[in-house]
Amino acid sequence: MANPVTSSILQLPKRPWFWAFVASGITFGATYALTEGSGSSELISAALTFATFSAIVGIGQMFVITMGPGNVDLSIPATMTLAGTLSLKFMDGSTALILPGLGIALFVGLAAGMFNYLLIRLLRIPPIIATLSASFLYQSLAIWWNRGLRIKPPEALADFTTGSLAGIPNLTIVGLLIAVASWFILQRSIFGRWLSAVGQNTRAARLSGIPVEAVKAATFIGSAVLASLTGYLLASFSGGAALNMGTEYLLISIAVVVIGGCSIAGGNSNVPGIWGGALLMFLVVSMLNSYGLGAGVRLILTGTIIIAIVAAASGRKGSA
Amino acid sequence: MQLATTAGSSPPAIPLVALLDARMAFGAVRALDGVSLTISPGECVGLIGHNGAGKSTAVNVINGGLTPTGGSVQYTLADGSKGNGAAVARACGIRSVFQELSLCPNLTIEETIRVPHRDLKGFGWRKTARKRIAKALDQVFPGHGIEPGMIVGDLSIAERQMVEIAAGFAEGSIPARLVILDEPTSSLDAAVARQLLDHVRKFCASGGAVIFISHMLGEVFDVATRIDVMKDGKIIDSRPTSDFTQQGLIDAMGHVASTKAEARSQTSREDRIGEEVLNTPEGLSARRGEIVGLAGLAGHGQAEALARYFVSRSAGIHHTKTPEVAFVAGDRGRDGIMPLWSILQNLTLTHLPSLLRRGLVDQKAEDTLAQDWKQKIGIRTENMNNPILSLSGGNQQKVLFARSLASSAPIVVMDDPMRGVDVGTKQEAYDMIRREAEAGRTFLWYSTETDEVVQCDRAFVFRNGQISAELIGEDITEENILAASFEMHEEAS
Structure with missing residues (x-):
């Protein structure tokens, strides 16, 4: 046996999140090589900022996916949009209303999560269908309330979301705090234990006395609240809410879960991988952009890269 | 033709x-x-x-x-x-x-x-x-x-x-x-x-x-x-x-006379068995400290009756440190084992709400509990952090027993738990059930093996999803169970 430090380094490639970070590094290197280093600090800062949005919704999605096959939250984009538009309209540019605005956003998430869960539970609709159809409702609400108004966020909030502390974007700090909290919940709290049990074997979990329904409800609510927080931050960051602001986060939220090495079969989740996946998703697109590839080729390559990462990570697991 | x-x-x-x-x-x-x-x-x-x-x-x-x-x-x-x-x-x-x-x-x-x-x-x-x-x-x-x-x-x-x-x-x-x-x-x-x-x-x-x-x-x-x-x-x-x-x-x-009936319980029924603690609409009942068997041919509604009873007594919404009922699965893969987890995590699952400190799982207490049960029930492993699937079927079953017995639940429901368990483990489990019953726990025990049912204080024989007979004490014999398991007359004749 080697000493603990080297052996834990040797164990690294077996960590499910390892490959997401390796791929992010390679992608960054490829971009760096092309631009010969110019603008690399801007690239890092942008990657950290945009990855934050993907990471927060990804963490919510991860909790849902951990509950096992068929569990996925497709209402994330619509919840983001609704929370973003409602809170910005409420704040109406007033700095004093920043925190109440955040409260509005989080309340939207809470309500959306409860509505999703009630659809699933009371009407016995599969989660995919329930969250998909609910998302049309949320999107329509956002359109109805918004009426195309483009309201600027309060200045202090805009400054906060675009600012940084010691070179690290403020948003990234928020995202990392959420990640750490989620890691704690998953690894150390009884909720995390229960969630994993439900994801492995719902029937056995029920028969062990786990409050399965409460776990499910909390998970869907948690996912929606994280989505609404992301909507609030994204709208403030980009200078106003837009009705299509959530669109790309549907696939990203699922992709980062998969790339990060969580088990789609349920029961197994890891938080670092979400961040790895979120960074990768941004870096791949910006790399392809800087190589000057057209939109079509970009999408094809993005898909191919994701498949390659997932294949590499799962092949590793199989041989270990 | x-x-x-x-x-x-x-x-x-x-x-x-x-x-x-x-x-x-x-x-x-x-x-x-x-x-x-x-x-x-x-x-x-x-x-x-x-x-x-x-x-x-x-x-x-x-x-x-x-x-x-x-x-x-x-x-x-x-x-x-x-x-x-x-x-x-x-x-x-x-x-x-x-x-x-x-x-x-x-x-x-x-x-x-x-x-x-x-x-x-x-x-x-x-x-x-x-x-x-x-x-x-x-x-x-x-x-x-x-x-x-x-x-x-x-x-x-x-x-x-x-x-x-x-x-x-x-x-x-x-x-x-x-x-x-x-x-x-x-x-x-x-x-x-x-x-x-x-x-x-x-x-x-x-x-x-x-x-x-x-x-x-x-x-x-x-x-x-x-x-x-x-x-x-x-x-x-x-x-x-x-x-x-x-x-x-x-x-x-079923002509083999049961020798197990004698070995039933050392303490007399009267000393051990207390007031009635459960009574279901379909007619199942049990008293404190009693071992109640569910008998009859396989698939005649015993497992369903147990699951129904368990689910009715444990809400899916609330969790509690003092569950009323704990469940021991017999179909381990379907009803019991969490395949991704360690032995320890599988064992402590039901008792976990009592092992919290400031909202988080107290890992020391969890460890102690696991070691405790490893000794008590003889789980054959070097390290309780090994994956549950590294254990043999019999030892996995012991973990499931421990999961329920570690909880404070006064009633334990067992769904044919000795399925695929070797003779030695069975004897250990019988002893443990008897000890727990003497300490005041009530057991509802579905078994497809007559040898096990005759150890019970009382037995309900199921036929076609209904209770066809209730046998008490010395009346629990293979002959009586069989007689109640089979349709004696052609229906509607």
């Missing part, structure tokens, strides 16, 4: 199938332990016995589905030549109708018929199939009201069973000469069941042979010309039906 008469007319019976000292072992389990029997044209053999007596294995050896690990199986074809093996069994006209319905739910009736009837092929096979199954249904179940074009999934379970039986008797390129019916009437009502019995008699009278397996002794008496009784992989009695009485049959099935 008409063709079968030619085979039957050949005078004194040349057996269709002859088993000579057939043995079948699955690993260490000897499912058949030297079975010799012959079935001749015109015979209807009633095959009866307890769960796990080896009936299904015998059937699968007879129809060629299993190749015996010892002894021989010989078939006599319609032209008088002999042979063995699955292909010969099929050529011999041996058909099986199973209790577990083997039709494909997404196909139409005529389409599913093609699976056993392999000659249905080429252009227009559907039409042939339709005629074939319609004719058979008309013969066996006149007035059945089933259309061959119907989707199997849309049929009721009784209709599916009827289709399956009819397919067994339907004509084909190889006429049916021996039809094996495994619990054919379990989902049929009395009138339809009588149609079947009538058809079986007609079929045998015209030279066909039938093996009839049923837990409804009345039916067996009604239709069988000979009854073979199986126990522990052997045929322990074989006589013409007229030589048996129903009581004699029950005695024959």
